[in-house]
Each structure stands twice: as C-alpha cells, then as structure tokens.
Amino acid sequence: MRAAKFASSKLHGVKLQRTFATGSSPLLPSDRSLAAERSDGLQQLQVESAEVQKFSQLAEDWWNPTGPFRPLHQLNPVRCKFIRAALCDQYRLNPAASRPLTDVTILDVGCGGGLLSESLARMGARVTGIDLSAASIDLARAHATMDPQIAKSVTYQAISTDGLAQQGRSFDVVIASEVIEHVDHPPAFCRSLADLTASSGTVILSTINRTVRAYALAIVAAERVLGILPRDTHDWSKFITPGQPPSRFRQGGTPYASGMSLDVASGRWGLSEDLAVNYIACFRAAARHAQASQPS
Amino acid sequence: MIGTALAAALGSNPLTSAMNIALLDRQAPAKVDQRLSSVPENRVSTIAPATIRILQQAGSWPHVQPPNSAAFSNMQVWDSAGTGHVEYHADLLGADILGHVVENSVLIRALTQKLPASVTSLQPASVEAIHLPGFSSTEQQGGSQLATVSLEDGRHIRTRLLVAADGARSRMRSLAKLRTVQWMYNQKGLVATVRTAEPHATAWQRFLPTGPLALLPVRHGYSNIVWSTSPAHAAELEASSPAGFVAAVNEALQTAPTQPSSGLASMQSFLQPGKSMTVPPLVSELAGDAPRSFPLALCHAGRYVRPRFALIGDAAHAVHPLAGQGVNLGFGDVHCLAQALAAASESGTDIGSLAFLEELYERPRQQANVTMMGGLDMLKRLFTPQQGMLASFRNFGLDAVNASPMMKKQIMSYAMG
Numbered sequence: 001m002r003a004a005k006f007a008s009s010k011l012h013g014v015k016l017q018r019t020f021a022t023g024s025s026p027l028l029p030s031d032r033s034l035a036a037e038r039s040d041g042l043q044q045l046q047v048e049s050a051e052v053q054k055f056s057q058l059a060e061d062w063w064n065p066t067g068p069f070r071p072l073h074q075l076n077p078v079r080c081k082f083i084r085a086a087l088c089d090q091y092r093l094n095p096a097a098s099r100p101l102t103d104v105t106i107l108d109v110g111c112g113g114g115l116l117s118e119s120l121a122r123m124g125a126r127v128t129g130i131d132l133s134a135a136s137i138d139l140a141r142a143h144a145t146m147d148p149q150i151a152k153s154v155t156y157q158a159i160s161t162d163g164l165a166q167q168g169r170s171f172d173v174v175i176a177s178e179v180i181e182h183v184d185h186p187p188a189f190c191r192s193l194a195d196l197t198a199s200s201g202t203v204i205l206s207t208i209n210r211t212v213r214a215y216a217l218a219i220v221a222a223e224r225v226l227g228i229l230p231r232d233t234h235d236w237s238k239f240i241t242p243g244q245p246p247s248r249f250r251q252g253g254t255p256y257a258s259g260m261s262l263d264v265a266s267g268r269w270g271l272s273e274d275l276a277v278n279y280i281a282c283f284r285a286a287a288r289h290a291q292a293s294q295p296s
Numbered sequence: 297m298i299g300t301a302l303a304a305a306l307g308s309n310p311l312t313s314a315m316n317i318a319l320l321d322r323q324a325p326a327k328v329d330q331r332l333s334s335v336p337e338n339r340v341s342t343i344a345p346a347t348i349r350i351l352q353q354a355g356s357w358p359h360v361q362p363p364n365s366a367a368f369s370n371m372q373v374w375d376s377a378g379t380g381h382v383e384y385h386a387d388l389l390g391a392d393i394l395g396h397v398v399e400n401s402v403l404i405r406a407l408t409q410k411l412p413a414s415v416t417s418l419q420p421a422s423v424e425a426i427h428l429p430g431f432s433s434t435e436q437q438g439g440s441q442l443a444t445v446s447l448e449d450g451r452h453i454r455t456r457l458l459v460a461a462d463g464a465r466s467r468m469r470s471l472a473k474l475r476t477v478q479w480m481y482n483q484k485g486l487v488a489t490v491r492t493a494e495p496h497a498t499a500w501q502r503f504l505p506t507g508p509l510a511l512l513p514v515r516h517g518y519s520n521i522v523w524s525t526s527p528a529h530a531a532e533l534e535a536s537s538p539a540g541f542v543a544a545v546n547e548a549l550q551t552a553p554t555q556p557s558s559g560l561a562s563m564q565s566f567l568q569p570g571k572s573m574t575v576p577p578l579v580s581e582l583a584g585d586a587p588r589s590f591p592l593a594l595c596h597a598g599r600y601v602r603p604r605f606a607l608i609g610d611a612a613h614a615v616h617p618l619a620g621q622g623v624n625l626g627f628g629d630v631h632c633l634a635q636a637l638a639a640a641s642e643s644g645t646d647i648g649s650l651a652f653l654e655e656l657y658e659r660p661r662q663q664a665n666v667t668m669m670g671g672l673d674m675l676k677r678l679f680t681p682q683q684g685m686l687a688s689f690r691n692f693g694l695d696a697v698n699a700s701p702m703m704k705k706q707i708m709s710y711a712m713g
Contacts, residue, residue, distance in 0.1 A: 073651065080643040080644045094310075096311060097310060098641050119644030
C-alpha cells in the first residue's frame with residue numbers, strides 16, 4: 001500500500017510489487033489472494049502514477065477505523081508503544097512521562113493520512129510526515145487542524161525521501177512503518193533513509209508483510225549497505241530465517257526488535273517474541289564518518 | 297464524587313497527570329479544610345476493598361480511613377419471613393475487613409484534596425449545550441472534531457474527551473442522546489443517622505415485606521440506616537417523631553420471623569446445626585439531620601460512549617442500593633477509564649476516538665456492570681413477594697448459602713471486587 005508513495009522516486013530505481021487491489025487494504029490479514037500475489041513477487045508495476053492515483057482514491061478513508069485501513073488502526077497503538085519504549089531507552093527519556101518525546105524531531109516516511117504522525121505528536125515529538133500521494137497529504141493536513149495541539153507539532157509534505165534529502169533536511173528519528181516491504185530496491189531506499197537521519201540518529205522499520213524475502217532484503221540492506229546497525233548485535237542473518245526466531249534484543253529491559261502478532265479472535269495486535277515474519281526494529285545509525293566507509 | 301475520583305486517579309499516574317482537566321459541577325466545590333461534622337451525615341457509601349485500593353492509588357485513602365469512616369468485618373443478611381440467614385465474615389476470605397462505610401462528603405473532600413495542579417475547577421457552572429462529533433465514519437474521517445461544552449455564562453470549553461459523571465438522571469447523557477433502559481422500583485430509599493445501644497462492626501441487612509433495611513456502622517459509634525420501602529411508608533417515616541422513627545426501626549430489625557415453623561425448618565437445622573443468627577443492637581436515638589428519602593430506579597445506558605464522550609458512575613448505571621454496590625461500580629468505571637487513558641497516553645492514541653473508548657472502556661465495564669446489576673435486580677425481585685413457597689425457598693436458599701463456605705466465599709469475593 002505504502003509502496004505507492006515511493007513510486008515516483010526514480011532516483012532510487014524503486015520498483016513496486018503489486019500489493020493491493022482497488023478498494024481493499026493489502027494489510028487485511030484475511031485477504032489470501034493478495035498474500036499470494038505478494039509472495040510470488042513477480043508482478044511489478046511500471047505505471048507508477050496510476051498506483052499513486054489508486055492510493056489517493058482511498059485517501060478519504062484513512063481515518064475510518066472500520067474502513068480499508070482498519071488493520072493499520074489496530075496496529076497503530078502497538079507500533080507506537082514500541083517506538084516510545086525504544087526511543088526512551090536510546091535517548092534516556094522518561095518512559096513514564098506523558099510526553100517523553102518532547103522536542104525529538106521525527107520523519108514519518110509514507111505517512112498516509114497521518115495515523116502514526118499524530119500519535120507521535122501526542123507523545124511530544126515534532127513530526128514531519130511525507131507521502132507521495134497528494135490526496136493523502138491533503139487529508140492528513142485537514143485532519144491535523146481538528147486538534148490545535150496536533151496542528152502545531154505536525155507538518156506534512158507531498159515529497160519523496162530524495163526530494164527532502166536534497167533540501168538538506170535531517171531528523172533525530174526516521175521511521176518507515178509498513179513501507180519497506182513494498183520497496184523493490186531496499187538498499188537504495190535505506191540509503192535515502194540514512195541520508196535523512198542525523199548523525200547517531202535512529203531509523204525504525206516495521207512490516208507486517210508476509211514475504212520474508214522483502215524483509216531479508218531490507219535488513220541486509222540496512223546493516224551491510226548503510227552502516228545502520230542494530231544495537232548489540234552483529235549478525236542480522238540469524239534474524240531473517242523464518243522458523244528460527246531469535247530471542248529479543250534487549251538492553252535495560254527494552255526490546256530493540258520485537259515481533260508483532262495478530263490475535264485473530266480479538267483482532268488485537270500485540271508485541272511478541274516471534275520476529276520471524278512481522279516485526280518492528282530500531283536501528284541506530286552509524287556516525288557519519290563510519291557510514292562513509294561502508295561499501296555500497 | 298465519581299468525576300472528582302477520575303480526576304484524582306488521573307493525577308496519580310505520571311502518564312496522565314499532565315492532562316488539562318476541567319471539573320464542572322452545578323454546586324460550589326467541596327471545602328477541603330472543613331472539619332468533620334460532629335454527627336455523621338446521612339448520605340453514605342459502602343466501599344468494597346477494590347474501591348479502597350483505588351482510593352489508595354489516588355492517595356486519598358489517608359483522609360478516608362478510620363476515624364473518618366468505619367470498617368465492618370461481618371455482614372448478616374436475614375429475612376423477616378423466616379429464620380433463614382447468611383453471615384459473612386472477613387476471615388473466611390483471609391481479609392481483615394469486608395469494607396468501609398463512609399460519608400459521601402468525606403469521600404468528596406478526600407478526593408478533592410488529591411486533585412492534581414492541572415485541574416481547573418469550574419464550580420458552580422451550568423452547561424447550556426454540548427456539541428459532539430457524530431457516530432458516522434464520514435464525520436470521523438473529516439477529523440474527529442473536538443467536543444464543545446457551552447456554559448450558561450457564555451464560556452465555551454473545547455475538549456478531546458467529555459466525561460459525564462452527573463448521576464442517575466444525567467443531563468449530559470440526554471444531551472448526548474444516549475438512551476437508557478430504566479424502570480422504577482416503586483420504592484424509595486430512606487436514609488438516616490442513628491445511635492445504637494452498643495458499638496458494632498457488622499453490616500446488618502434484613503429483608504422486610506416492603507424492602508430491605510440496612511443498619512451500617514459509621515464513624516464515632518454512629519450507625520446509618522438505609523431503608524428501601526414503599527413511597528407511602530417512606531413518607532410516613534419521614535413525618536414521624538424521632539422516637540417514633542426509632543421505634544419503627546427497632547420493630548423492623550428485632551421482630552421475630554413471620555414463619556417460624558416453616559416446613560423447611562427441619563432442613564435448616566440439618567444444614568446448620570446449632571447455628572442461629574445474631575440479633576442486631578437496639579437503635580437508641582435518631583441523630584443529625586432528619587431522615588430523608590429518594591426514589592429508587594434501575595437505569596442502564598445502552599451505550600457508555602460515543603466519539604469524544606463517556607458516561608461513568610450512576611450516569612451509566614444506577615442500581616438498587618440493597619447491596620451498597622452502586623458506588624463501587626462507579627469506582628470500577630473510574631479505575632478502568634483512568635487505566636485506558638494511561639494506555640492511550642503511552643501509545644499516543646486520541647483519547648476521544650470511538651474505537652479506543654469502546655475497546656478499553658465500554659466493553660469491559662458494560663460486562664462487569666451488567667453482571668452485577670442483573671444479580672442485584674434478581675436479588676431485589678426474589679425478595680419482593682413475601683408469602684408462600686417463594687418465601688420458603690428463599691429462606692432455605694439463604695441457609696444453604698450460609699452453610700456452604702465455598703458459595704459464600706464466591707459471593708463475597710465478587711462483592712468485594
């Protein structure tokens with residue numbers, strides 16, 4: 001779904017897997033036909049602007065909790081909890097505070113209607129949300145004006161990651177949630193994320209995609225190519241083998257990577273130990289000089 | 297009281313203590329430094345251990361605990377129609393007490409004392425109108441507009457969540473167009489403060505033909521009467537002299553059962569060999585304010601929430617006072633909503649969003665409240681007709697409960713939260 005937002009990032013050479021049909025969400029766990037389509041990974045779209053259009057047609061449903069984006073609404077509290085805990089630990093912020101992320105700058109890549117951006121703003125962060133769908137950005141802006149506190153702490157822009165990097169922008173934290181699995185060239189995409197991350201900043205990736213291949217590409221790209229290192233681990237390869245879920249990476253009790261699982265009966269997402277398929281992970285970007293020495 | 301309790305509970309959790317909270321009431325705020333009246337007031341609440349824990353968490357308990365309230369460690373429920381009775385003792389549960397009886401004014405003062413600095417008190421204030429976003433998803437997509445409360449003095453308050461804690465006849469509830477199921481019991485609840493011949497630590501409750509009568513210990517050796525009875529009888533009691541009132545209470549509590557030789561008597565003695573009920577202390581005088589009564593009704597809102605709006609306490613559910621559970625259900629709402637708001641703070645969730653309010657507040661509380669309300673209503677109905685087989689069976693049922701520690705323990709654990 002979010003793939004559409006990077007569709008025109010031609011500098012990345014990003015190609016898209018076809019991940020959704022008009023009018024329904026690719027995230028719907030029950031949609032088997034979509035999952036099957038995704039796992040073959042063969043259908044790639046050339047007419048990228050059409051995909052953005054499709055996405056824009058859904059845009060007005062972003063804030064409908066029972067509409068096509070229902071899975072994202074269900075997932076949102078869980079990913080926010082992880083992001084909060086991980087950032088509090090990393091930056092030694094008080095996790096018991098009501099707005100612990102005060103003055104932390106965050107880039108929400110593929111922000112859609114602003115579900116994640118608004119939640120991060122409520123935790124105190126200064127958030128920039130970007131998306132390639134102008135309709136989504138319009139809706140996100142309109143929604144933000146409903147709450148004065150959100151309105152003053154969130155900015156939305158219809159722009160690609162490259163476009164933003166060319167403006168010389170950088171952020172303490174760059175988040176690509178439910179995005180990377182749709183990107184066909186993760187190394188290039190990750191590089192653009194790293195370009196937007198301040199020195200020693202943080203990149204957070206999450207996916208509830210079911211294809212391990214996309215995940216593997218993303219993780220390998222993140223580590224090997226970009227010098228964005230997961231904390232306290234040097235071996236990401238063990239991270240990516242389905243069937244061998246590794247233990248959580250912990251530091252001071254806070255998971256730096258966590259599985260996300262859906263309890264089908266209750267429809268609730270929760271954090272879990274199983275990282276094999278659905279996960280959210282926090283990476284600390286290497287300092288700039290170290291990054292420069294990484295092979296690309 | 298319940299609204300103040302919510303503000304105090306939110307103030308005690310760092311995740312929610314920075315929230316901007318406005319407390320509105322028609323009446324002027326409670327004077328925090330006011331001393332206790334020499335005679336207890338007649339509006340009291342029976343608070344269960346679960347409620348005590350909530351007060352402890354909110355930091356209010358030191359202002360509620362004895363000598364500002366009275367603990368009771370025994371409870372005896374018996375019937376005017378026979379010798380059937382149930383006695384509950386705290387030690388059956390391994391607890392020290394079953395609960396406390398506390399004046400509502402003491403609770404309100406204790407909670408007010410613990411309000412966080414972020415609370416703005418708009419008291420007295422009169423609400424003229426409220427504006428809430430609709431239920432429809434199209435309205436929510438356009439953005440969940442904030443709720444607006446318009447006061448009669450022309451001020452407007454915009455809020456992410458409007459909580460109505462304005463009692464059984466909630467005006468906020470009708471302004472929000474939330475419907476209720478309700479029925480009157482054709483009974484009134486009469487309250488009074490009395491002195492007893494001896495001090496006691498038992499909650500006494502006798503089921504009379506007209507309804508239950510409770511004698512509860514309150515602070516400083518006084519007791520409280522909660523008498524549910526017919527409107528005519530309530531009016532008669534209110535009009536009677538202090539001596540006449542005392543005589544009526546003693547007669548109601550002390551007279552022998554109307555069916556002493558019930559056919560089930562032999563069964564009862566088999567169930568409880570040598571066990572007979574304890575006679576409550578005599579009431580010696582009426583104290584404090586004159587007895588007064590109020591109509592009793594059961595009332596339950598079909599929905600507790602809508603976008604940017606939530607009902608708590610009696611505004612959501614008013615119950616028969618016969619087991620003193622009303623205030624405990626309200627505190628249960630407070631605890632649940634305060635925890636939900638803390639979870640929302642932790643995940644950056646909009647506290648006024650319908651999906652959030654439904655999942656973390658309405659669903660769990662409706663389940664808990666419906667169970668308790670159904671039980672109370674059934675109990676009430678069971679004890680209403682007073683002759684024939686039903687009375688005998690009820691009588692037998694009380695003894696059967698009394699003879700079964702397992703069953704008693706379950707009932708008690710449930711009532712104690």
